[in-house]
Amino acid sequence: MTNASGTVTTSSSNTTIATVTYAAGVATVRGVAAGSATVTVRDSVTTRTVAVTVTAAVANAYSLLAWNNLGMHCVDGQDYSVFSILPxxxxxxxxxxxxSTGALVTSGVTLTYQATADxxxxxxTISSTKTNFWQYVQSLFGLSPAPDVGLLGYPMASLTPARMAYNSTENWFEAVGIPITPTDDTRRTNSYPLVQVVAKNTAGQVLATTKVVLPVSDEITCKACHTSTTSTNTAANAAKPTAGWVFDPDPLKDWKKNILRLHDQKQAGNAAYAAALTAKGYSNGLYASALAGKPTLCVACHVSNAYQIEAGFPTGITGISALTKALHASHGTAVDPANGLTLDSSNNRSACYMCHPGSVTQCLRGAMADVKDSGGNVAINCQSCHGRISKVGAATRSGWLSEPNCQACHYDSKRELSAVDTQGNLLNWSDARFATAQNKPSEGFSLYRFSTGHGNLQCSACHGSTHAEFPTSEPNDNLQSIALQGYAGTVHECTVCHATVPNTANGGPHGMHSIGSAWVGNHEHSAETASQRASCAYCHGADFRGSPLSQVKMAKTFNADGHNVSYVAGQQVGCYDCHSGPTGGALTLKTNYASRDQGFFSELLSSTRSYLVALRDKVVAIAGA
Incomplete structure (x- = not known):
């Protein structure tokens, strides 16, 4: 339409087969995959419709990003005959x-998942032979899914592809309630099993694939304090029921039976407890009911947002404390038999790992897990984000909703080591560059795992799941980001989602500019004014010599004004790499040479700075003598 009248619009009947764009009087049709589609171009007067047949798929035309919603899912493990916290x-x-468009594909495609080897x-590929869950699922949940089918109807990942559903509210494809266990097909424990996700168009053509972890652990256990023992350790016997330890020969059942016996003991004479037992079919008490073949479902009486948010499963009885409060508030004063400290007084992961996965599983494994302080010690622990156990069990907290957010630590170019103050209250800052979405998933809450960012992508799609932010210490977690961009870490290479990299000064993720040689060669107009340079300083540092936010994640070489400038992985990008500061002129041969031998000149510069600082301090000391 070289003589188009008014605004020109374009559309395709199936964007998974072909797309159409219009610019400078030319309509461009791009074949995406084999098949047929109809493209339409219209202005205010004329409409043109063209049938398009694509005979071969265009390679690398799509990117598929998948993630687990939590970073770790806990299960009760092999035995459900006594009680169940989590299925x-x-x-x-x-x-x-x-x-080709940089947009999400929400229709005309089918996404499936299946088991794959690491x-x-x-x-x-199978769960029903590794747990007795399906033997007790009817008694516990009132449902009768077939073996290897979950509570919400999604099957276990197997060698047969299983279909995912599109969630239009959250703008993602999902499979909710996959019944996976942490035992592989050779009976080895593997809390990080892989599944392959495949996207196909309506013609059955594969558009993209990816591999992602479905993290799962049965290291959710109370055995450290509730296992029958002959030990004289006071802390090890603190939870001993008045009627004595059960000493069940099955270690998977022993500590659970001790808990039910203790629970009945502590609630004896409580009218509300008696009423709840009757209402839920445990009229003889929890312990006796379990012995009679009726296991206890904890959330039958205790409200759990985990069930209600994740599975839409109703839980709890009015007047009985929420599960998170009942567990955390009552255990803050419990003493760890191993070290003699109360769980609430601990400021490291050991307290939480006694019950949550765990000292073996190490579910806190993401980018923040290995941060060290100046003494080489782990700097970020569970309490750094969640506060102490008693704070997690506070009556004012709403479980699974009152959670830490990104902006508590990431604000004003900073990266703090704690998201809470000394009282365990979440820190609040005005800078929202890295903030989670407000009122997600419901009014008054702001959860990372429901937040979206650039291009309507979920934050988890690029950054990874909670507790497993890229890169992680678990190799299987990193496979997806490596496949997409060539290295493990946050997905931030523009080419992952854009066949042609857009040229923008602030339209990228978190207000970032484009990255790559095109930006390097033409960015001078974005740093001409003081206000523009102030924007640059957010990531490149107040001194414009770089900061952790401007770090290069893999070795790269850029061409600027005819000179090649090279960076090694981990190097921070600053204005002085190429210029004499943010207002400096063109690249010089000297700075170009320095960038090619970065290690030597960085060391020389560092030594020179140290010498000058020492000399200054000496002069000051002499002057003050």
């Missing part, structure tokens, strides 16, 4: 990006 219920989410050969 096998894992959730997989995914989003598909059309790289580099060690570990694969997990």
């Amino acid at each position: 096998p219920l894992n959730t997989l989410n995914a989003q598909l990006v059309n790289k 580099a060690t050969g570990s694969i997990n």
Whole structure:
């Protein structure tokens, strides 16, 4: 339409087959995958419709990003005959990006998941032979899913692809309640099993694939304090029921039976407890009911947002404390038999890992897990974000909703080591550059795992799941980001989602500019004014010599004004790498040479600075003598 009248619009009947764009009087049709589609171009007067047949798929036209919604799902493990806190219920989410448009694909495609082996050969294709969950699921949940089918109807990941559903509210594809366990098909424990997600168009053409972890652990246990013992350790016997330890020969059942016996003992004479037992079919008490073959479902009486948010499963009885309060508030004063400290007085992961996965599983494994302080000690622990155990069990807290957010630590170019103050209250800052979305998933809450960012992608799609932010210490977690961009870490290479990298000064994720040689060669007009340079300083540092936010994640070489400028992985980008500061002129041969031998000149510069600082201090000392 070289003589178009008014605004020109374009559309395609199936963007997974072909897309159409219009610019400078030319309509461009791009084939995406084999198949047929109809493209339409219209202005205010004329409409043109063209049938398009694509005979071969265009390689690398889509990017598929998938993630687990929590970073770790806990299960009761092999035995459900006594009581259940958590069933096998894992959730997989995914989003598909059309790289020719940079937009999400929400229709005309089918996404499936299936089990796949990792580099060690570990694969997990069946759950029903590894747990007795399906033997007790009717008694516990009133449901009768077939073996290897979860509470919400999604099957276990197997060698047969299982279909995901599109959630239009959250704008993602999902499989909710996959009943996976942490035991692979050779009976080895593997809390990080892999699944492959495949996206196909309506013609059955594969558009993109990815591999992602479905993290799961049965290291959710109370055995440290509730296992029958002959020890004389006071702390080890603090939870001993008045009627004595059960000493069940099955270690998977022993500590659970001790808990039910103690629970009955502590609630004896409580009218509300007696009424709840009758209402839920445990009229003889929890312990006696379990012995009679009726296991206890904890959330039958105690409200749990975990069930209600994740699975839409009703829980709790009015007047009985929420599960998170009942567990955390009552255990803050419990003493760890191993070190003699109350769980609330601990300021490291050991207290939480006594019950949560765990000293073996190490579910806190993401980018923040390995941060060290100046003494080389772990700087970020569970309490750094969640506060102490008693704070987690506070009556004012809403479990699974009152959670820490990103902006408590990431604000004003800073990266703090704690999201809470000394009282355990979440810190609040005005800078929202890295903030989670407000009122997600409901009014008054702001959860990372429900937040979206650039291009309507979920934050988890690029940054990873909670507790497993990229890169992680678990190799399987990093496979997706490596496949997408060539290295483990946050997905931030523009080419992952854009076939042609947009040129923008602030339209990227978190207000970032484009990255790559095109930006390097033409960015001078974005740093001409003081206000523009102030924007640059957010990531490149107040002195414009770089900061952790401007760090290069892999070795790169850029061409600027005819000169090649090279960076090594981990190097921070600043104005002085190429210029004499943010207002400096063109690249010089000297700075270009320095950038090619970065290690030597960085060391020389550092030594020179140290010498000058020492000399200054000496002069000051002499002057003050």
